[in-house]
Amino acid sequence: MKRLLVITGFIAVGKSTFLKxxxxxxxxxxxxxxxxxxxxxEQVGFTNRAENRALSKAAVRQMITSLPQLFLDHDLIAIEAxxxxxxxxxxxxxxxxxxxxxxxVWVTCDPKIAYQRYQKRYNHxxxxxxxxxxxxxxxxxxxxxxxxxxxxxDYQLKINTxxxxxxxxxxxxxxxxxxxx
Numbered sequence: 723m724k725r726l727l728v729i730t731g732f733i734a735v736g737k738s739t740f741l742k743x744x745x746x747x748x749x750x751x752x753x754x755x756x757x758x759x760x761x762x763x764e765q766v767g768f769t770n771r772a773e774n775r776a777l778s779k780a781a782v783r784q785m786i787t788s789l790p791q792l793f794l795d796h797d798l799i800a801i802e803a804x805x806x807x808x809x810x811x812x813x814x815x816x817x818x819x820x821x822x823x824x825x826x827v828w829v830t831c832d833p834k835i836a837y838q839r840y841q842k843r844y845n846h847x848x849x850x851x852x853x854x855x856x857x858x859x860x861x862x863x864x865x866x867x868x869x870x871x872x873x874x875x876d877y878q879l880k881i882n883t884x885x886x887x888x889x890x891x892x893x894x895x896x897x898x899x900x901x902x903x
Contacts, residue, residue: 724793724822727800727898728813731829732869734840736883740829741802744891748898751796753788755781755803756851763850774853782809789816798898807872825897828877831884833866834859 727750731737741752758781768774785801786809792799805813810826817824837859844856857865879893 723797724820725798725897726789726813726817726822726824727798727894728805728810728824728826729800729802729829730805730810730826730873730877732836732866733804734836734843735829735831736839737802737804737829740827740881740883740891741800744800744894744898747891747895748798750798750800750898751792752800752802753785754801755785756848758784760848760850763848768850768853771853774850777850786812786816790820793820793822800898804869807876810876823897825879825894826877827894828873828880830870830880830882833863835884836866837862 727744729737729741738754738756741754744750745752755778759777762777762780763774766777768777782803782805785803789799789801801813803809814824816822840862841856844852879897881891881894
């Protein structure tokens with residue numbers, strides 16, 4: 723059976739790191755919104771925050787519209803981004819229509835840890851990810867909480883990356899190895 727792994731969560735929670743670790747254990751086709759957005763920013767450019775957000779939406783659309791073609795040659799694909807509820811719905815509709823087994827993994831961590839990660843990497847980010855100025859901790863935690871509330875029950879697995887001691891990907895490995903979850 724074809725399988726689609728959707729890795730989502732707020733910024734700086736460890737989505738990309740999780741996907742990289744998973745890819746080392748189980749090679750798979752993987753698409754990351756940030757990588758696509760960076761390429762779009764370099765090719766098309768942007769001059770303001772609205773255009774930058776449009777690049778984000780275009781990157782996600784590109785990921786979703788690439789899936790049917792990719793599934794012609796691959797049985798397992800992972801996509802990673804801070805997907806909105808609407809984007810997650812589009813992905814679910816695609817999977818249901820195409821009879822593809824879907825597993826949404828919600829990657830999260832303590833919001834203070836996420837903010838520390840965000841601060842640490844902000845100045846090293848690709849310009850496509852710095853269209854807005856760095857936000858303060860209170861604003862970050864409010865946005866983090868809003869995103870987490872929107873996730874509600876819209877996932878199959880939840881991974882907490884607050885520390886390596888609590889990080890357990892065995893259920894995800896069962897899914898990607900086609901041994902169900």
